Amino acid sequence: MSDFRPRRSVLFLPASNARAMEKARGLAADVVILDLEDAVAPDAKAAARDAAVAAAREGFGARECVIRINADDGDDVAAVASSEADAVLVPKVRSASDVARYRAALGDKPLWLMIETCEALGRLQDIADTGAHGFVLGVNDLALELGARPGAERAWLAPVQAMVLAAARSRGMIALDGVCNDFNDDDRLRAECDAAAAMGYDGKSLIHPRQIDICNAAFSPGADEIAWAAKVRDAFASGDGGVTQVEGKMVEALHLTQAERILGMAR
Known part of the structure; x- marks a missing residue:
């Protein structure tokens, strides 16, 4: 499934933030992910869903538009299935049966899967065999489940990155590294991007526009x-x-x- 379309910088945007979504149309990110999950307050999710569908209809120019739904949310699934989003990002995937359930509801809409649970790590090949389009590392949730200590050191993540990448590549899927939480630390971001690029990742998910240029440079061929x-x-x-x-x-x-x-x- 992999192709030469760049997915170096993948920017998460709260779908509840109309200004951020509009601004994204002028940014150099390769992909925008309109987030209905973590970035949206519970009482704002219905309005955010409508806003994400409308924004996907308007489009983001040459940028891919992906909508991240809430896990097992039927309203999200129904809305996104008929939307003009290029793909759907599914959180909290634990097994191939999870993916099959979403596939049945979403039809031929490309699926990107968040790999952010310990259960998913033990079933990566089965999940890759479902025909999904890509894996996105969810480093914060993984760190919590694993009991990893917070901080800049990512040594705990390297084996996970290799496992996720190998499973993705075995089926021609795209693979995206997880976010760098400290969006003011350029050196840390650059180090994370360089390491993921050297390993073979296609790009990295981001939480702030100021991270885009560093990410694009790291994942572009010199x-x-x-x-x-x-x-x-x-x-x-x-x-x-x-x-x-x-x-x-x-x-x-x-x-x-x-x-x-x-x-x-x-x-």
């Missing part, structure tokens, strides 16, 4: 990567399709796949 990829592509185009060399190093078919992905992202 000039050196693009130049290397072009050389690999050209080497295979002029060769016999077997092993060849670029810049004095052996390259093979798997490197061509990497090169094509880099060039696709650059485009």
Whole structure:
């Protein structure tokens, strides 16, 4: 399912905040997630649902528009199923049967799944096998369930990131790293983005517009990567399709796949 559409910066917006949604149409985020869950007070959820559907109808230009629903909320599901959102983000997924239930209600609307429970971690491959479009790490809820200590150190998360990414890639799904809570700490954000990008993640979910530029830079291919990829592509185009060399190093078919992905992202 993965493609070359950039999903470097994925900005959460409270669907109850009309000003924030309007402002997002001028931001450099690749994806906006109109949130009906954590960011919306209980007494504001019905109005936020209507606002999200209306905003999705108006669209966000070239940006993907995703709506995050509340878990097991029939009103949310019904409203979003017929909306013009590009995808639905489902929270608190625990099993493949959860996904099947949403799939039955949402039809062919692409599903993005929050991986934020310990139960989901034990069933990642089964969940990936459901045909969902992507995984989004929910680091705050995972930290709570795991009992991880709060703070900037993310060492506890690295094994989880690898597991989630591997399950996603095994079925061609997109994979997005979780949020950085301290939106004023640029160094921390940059470190988190660089680590996730190096691991192979497509992008990162964000909670503040000021995080977008750092995120976009980290998940974009650099000039050196693009130049290397072009050389690999050209080497295979002029060769016999077997092993060849670029810049004095052996390259093979798997490197061509990497090169094509880099060039696709650059485009």
